[in-house]
Amino acid sequence: MPDADTNLKEDDTMLLSRVAESVYWGGRYLERAEATARLVKVHTELYLDLPKSADVGWSPLLAVTGSWDGFRTNHPDASEEDVISFLAADADNPGSIIASIAHARDNLRTTRAMLPPTAWHVLNQLHLWAMETRPESIDRRTRVRWMDDVIAQCQLLSGVVTGTMSHDECYAFLEVGRLVERADMTTRVLDVQAGILMRQLGDGAEPYADVTWMSVLRSLAAAQMFRRNASVGAPGREALRFLLKDPRFPRSVEHCLIGVSRALLELPHADEPMAGCARLQTALEDVGVADLTAATLHGFVDRLQEGIAEVHDLVSETYFRTAPTGSAVLAMT
Amino acid sequence: MRAPGGPDVGWGDYDSGGCWDEMLDRGRARVACDGVLTYLTSLGGDLQERQRVAESAIRAMGITFTVAAEGGNIDRAWPFDVIPRVISTQEWTGIAAGLVQRLIALNLFIADLYGEAKIVKDGRFPRELVASSANFRPQCVGAEPSEGIWAHICGSDLVRDEDGTMYVLEDNLRVPSGVSYMLENRAVTKRVFADLFRDLDIHPVDAYPHRLLELLASMSPRPGETPTIVVLTPGVYNSAYFEHAFLAREMGAHLVEGQDLFVDTDDCVYMRTIAGPVRVDVVYRRVDDLFLDPKAFRPDSALGVAGLMRAWRAGNVALVNAPGAGVADDKVVYAFVPDMIRYYLGEEPAIPNVPTYACYDATQRSHVLANLDNLVVKPANESGGYGIFVGALATSDEKDAIRRRIEADPRHYVAQPILRLSTAPTLCDGVVVPRHLDLRPFILSGQRSYVTQGGLTRVAVREGSIVVNSSQGGGSKDTWVLDPTVVKAQVQEQCQTQTQT
Numbered sequence: 001m002p003d004a005d006t007n008l009k010e011d012d013t014m015l016l017s018r019v020a021e022s023v024y025w026g027g028r029y030l031e032r033a034e035a036t037a038r039l040v041k042v043h044t045e046l047y048l049d050l051p052k053s054a055d056v057g058w059s060p061l062l063a064v065t066g067s068w069d070g071f072r073t074n075h076p077d078a079s080e081e082d083v084i085s086f087l088a089a090d091a092d093n094p095g096s097i098i099a100s101i102a103h104a105r106d107n108l109r110t111t112r113a114m115l116p117p118t119a120w121h122v123l124n125q126l127h128l129w130a131m132e133t134r135p136e137s138i139d140r141r142t143r144v145r146w147m148d149d150v151i152a153q154c155q156l157l158s159g160v161v162t163g164t165m166s167h168d169e170c171y172a173f174l175e176v177g178r179l180v181e182r183a184d185m186t187t188r189v190l191d192v193q194a195g196i197l198m199r200q201l202g203d204g205a206e207p208y209a210d211v212t213w214m215s216v217l218r219s220l221a222a223a224q225m226f227r228r229n230a231s232v233g234a235p236g237r238e239a240l241r242f243l244l245k246d247p248r249f250p251r252s253v254e255h256c257l258i259g260v261s262r263a264l265l266e267l268p269h270a271d272e273p274m275a276g277c278a279r280l281q282t283a284l285e286d287v288g289v290a291d292l293t294a295a296t297l298h299g300f301v302d303r304l305q306e307g308i309a310e311v312h313d314l315v316s317e318t319y320f321r322t323a324p325t326g327s328a329v330l331a332m333t
Numbered sequence: 334m335r336a337p338g339g340p341d342v343g344w345g346d347y348d349s350g351g352c353w354d355e356m357l358d359r360g361r362a363r364v365a366c367d368g369v370l371t372y373l374t375s376l377g378g379d380l381q382e383r384q385r386v387a388e389s390a391i392r393a394m395g396i397t398f399t400v401a402a403e404g405g406n407i408d409r410a411w412p413f414d415v416i417p418r419v420i421s422t423q424e425w426t427g428i429a430a431g432l433v434q435r436l437i438a439l440n441l442f443i444a445d446l447y448g449e450a451k452i453v454k455d456g457r458f459p460r461e462l463v464a465s466s467a468n469f470r471p472q473c474v475g476a477e478p479s480e481g482i483w484a485h486i487c488g489s490d491l492v493r494d495e496d497g498t499m500y501v502l503e504d505n506l507r508v509p510s511g512v513s514y515m516l517e518n519r520a521v522t523k524r525v526f527a528d529l530f531r532d533l534d535i536h537p538v539d540a541y542p543h544r545l546l547e548l549l550a551s552m553s554p555r556p557g558e559t560p561t562i563v564v565l566t567p568g569v570y571n572s573a574y575f576e577h578a579f580l581a582r583e584m585g586a587h588l589v590e591g592q593d594l595f596v597d598t599d600d601c602v603y604m605r606t607i608a609g610p611v612r613v614d615v616v617y618r619r620v621d622d623l624f625l626d627p628k629a630f631r632p633d634s635a636l637g638v639a640g641l642m643r644a645w646r647a648g649n650v651a652l653v654n655a656p657g658a659g660v661a662d663d664k665v666v667y668a669f670v671p672d673m674i675r676y677y678l679g680e681e682p683a684i685p686n687v688p689t690y691a692c693y694d695a696t697q698r699s700h701v702l703a704n705l706d707n708l709v710v711k712p713a714n715e716s717g718g719y720g721i722f723v724g725a726l727a728t729s730d731e732k733d734a735i736r737r738r739i740e741a742d743p744r745h746y747v748a749q750p751i752l753r754l755s756t757a758p759t760l761c762d763g764v765v766v767p768r769h770l771d772l773r774p775f776i777l778s779g780q781r782s783y784v785t786q787g788g789l790t791r792v793a794v795r796e797g798s799i800v801v802n803s804s805q806g807g808g809s810k811d812t813w814v815l816d817p818t819v820v821k822a823q824v825q826e827q828c829q830t831q832t833q834t
Contacts, residue, residue: 014561014587014606014608014611015606015607015608016587016589016593016604016605016606016607017593017605017606017607018589018590018592018593018605020607109569110568110569112578113578113581113582113588117395169607267607268607268608268609269607269608269609318607319607
């Protein structure tokens with residue numbers, strides 16, 4: 001005989017798969033917009049700090065965002081204007097900031113009734129503003145401010161949702177989407193920039209090494225928190241440990257996985273995706289950052305990315321791809 | 334009417350030009366309108382301010398409608414005129430009874446057509462009209478929906494002629510829309526005229542979603558259990574999506590698309606949720622018949638659910654309105670409604686039809702062709718005001734064209750005399766002017782019937798225009814059904830209180 005609490009639980013499980021999927025993607029796209037804005041901002045600042053001879057170029061941004069292939073089809077070389085325009089303001093690049101905001105809006109529009117009204121209002125305004133002001137994202141004089149505005153609006157939306165939306169199943173999907181995307185972005189940054197973090201700080205041979213590894217942290221909004229937590233020693237390697245394993249920093253891979261597991265606890269049939277998360281956490285625990293070489297780090301980050309993709313697949317299979325026929329369960333009887 | 338440079342909204346020169354006006358009769362308030370009119374005129378220039386408040390409330394409440402535009406769909410703010418349209422309780426009671434009578438007869442007719450077809454056998458309805466009807470669904474023959482009801486929800490359009498007679502212009506039995514705007518219009522006027530609502534006995538309209546929910550629940554094939562009810566929408570790009578989402582939210586039903594549902598081997602309908610399939614009992618479908626089930630109707634439909642008709646015929650799910658109900662939506666069938674009322678109910682129709690000439694009949698057709706100048710010609714199965722020919726405005730080329738079309742396909746044309754639609758005071762650019770309007774009440778038919786208090790009033794905003802569709806620049810008004818005798822009593826009571834103190 002089910003008690004009152006169980007009944008309530010049954011009512012909760014009436015969330016449509018399609019709605020859950022839209023909310024999940026809404027969360028992912030919002031996170032992607034914010035993360036891309038931060039990458040562009042930090043790289044722009046780094047570029048200004050470094051001498052011409054350092055020759056960092058703009059292609060690392062394409063590498064981190066995984067958009068080399070899409071970019072190359074229409075652009076012969078990675079000039080500053082072309083790269084930034086492609087990543088921020090190009091509606092045809094599905095991973096651009098304005099496209100991510102538009103996708104988030106499309107996904108959350110159909111599920112508007114599930115969100116606090118203010119959240120929709122903020123997102124809609126962000127979309128309209130970003131479309132209108134997109135040339136400002138390219139011009140170097142206005143670019144950083146534009147990126148700051150995108151980040152601030154995404155954070156505002158995040159705050160509205162966390163502070164005024166019931167932490168129900170729908171919220172859980174938004175959270176899972178955000179955190180899966182965030183973990184993915186952290187591993188992408190590490191994959192491309194690991195070399196910088198692994199480099200032994202020489203004595204004056206590379207006068208800008210400090211600047212570059214700090215910018216890796218900054219591009220994940222981690223610089224200040226890292227300084228508060230870091231022990232003395234090789235700072236590059238410490239930063240790597242921090243971004244992979246720190247359980248308290250919200251953009252570390254470990255913290256994202258903890259968050260995904262916690263959100264999954266709210267959902268029915270969560271065993272498989274939770275197991276996927278747990279496997280990744282074990283892998284993280286087992287790795288010794290001090291022993292990693294550039295080559296083994298690369299292999300390890302690849303494994304993390306595969307694991308994150310697997311968590312995504314498990315969430316999809318469990319919640320979004322309900323078996324079409326032949327397996328009907330009378331959930332309500 | 335407006336003093337030069339001043340904000341004063343005057344009513345002094347208001348003249349409806351010989352049309353029946355809903356609020357004024359030769360410069361004086363009609364019986365139910367005196368309280369409202371006194372109040373509105375006392376507002377003076379403040380009326381314009383109330384209009385502004387209403388428009389900002391509509392934006393803030395996010396009341397929109399969708400229009401197709403170049404490069405995609407656009408959400409526009411819902412057009413609304415702040416001056417209400419008033420109908421007396423006494424008149425409305427009669428109209429409501431007439432609408433119920435009409436829908437009962439229409440349901441008996443639909444059930445008859447898909448069953449024994451007695452009305453055809455008795456020679457009271459031509460057999461050839463059935464087979465040639467665009468909305469007759471052979472897939473529905475022999476089906477027996479619960480309570481024998483096919484058209485659970487009907488939106489009938491009412492118009493008033495210059496002599497004050499109210500006519501039914503058409504019955505919408507497929508997926509009638511607009512009820513959410515009726516409810517939102519009331520929410521807006523309550524904000525704007527909060528002071529007036531205290532004093533007048535305006536009948537509330539808010540009961541509709543609850544009555545609709547009761548009706549849908551009563552159709553569940555699993556009585557005794559809490560039914561799972563869904564609103565099936567074509568999706569976010571449909572022009573009525575706002576209404577679908579609104580009604581789902583108000584009823585606490587699930588807003589689903591075709592892809593959210595499937596029919597299993599047990600012929601039951603299931604909804605895909607994160608916890609697995611959940612059986613669905615009642616589908617309030619806002620998708621047209623032909624898109625409902627790719628296995629029964631259009632195989633290319635991406636909006637429907639394969640096997641839905643199978644589940645419905647097996648009695649495992651209720652579809653509201655039932656597929657095939659649109660057969661009575663046909664404008665040629667419309668011409669027979671008064672006869673149907675006499676045939677099935679043995680009663681005289683309480684609300685008249687607009688006289689209608691059905692061109693399939695040779696005598697009526699020759700009358701139509703001889704009198705094109707004075708007639709409106711309509712295709713039998715279009716909705717939304719498409720394809721309408723107005724004789725008085727047509728060029729001789731257009732007349733030749735419609736004549737050829739009628740002769741080529743007489744079954745699909747009807748003609749009606751040109752009505753001089755009634756007007757009501759409407760605020761246009763700071764001036765109160767007469768504008769033509771119609772009224773769409775909504776009628777529910779289940780174990781018991783329900784008619785909305787009033788309905789959605791649509792206004793043709795352009796001078797002289799009779800096009801009320803919001804997609805073509807039409808506006809809307811809140812509709813107030815109120816009892817003038819109650820108002821009088823209250824005014825008297827106030828006077829008495831005054832003299833005693």
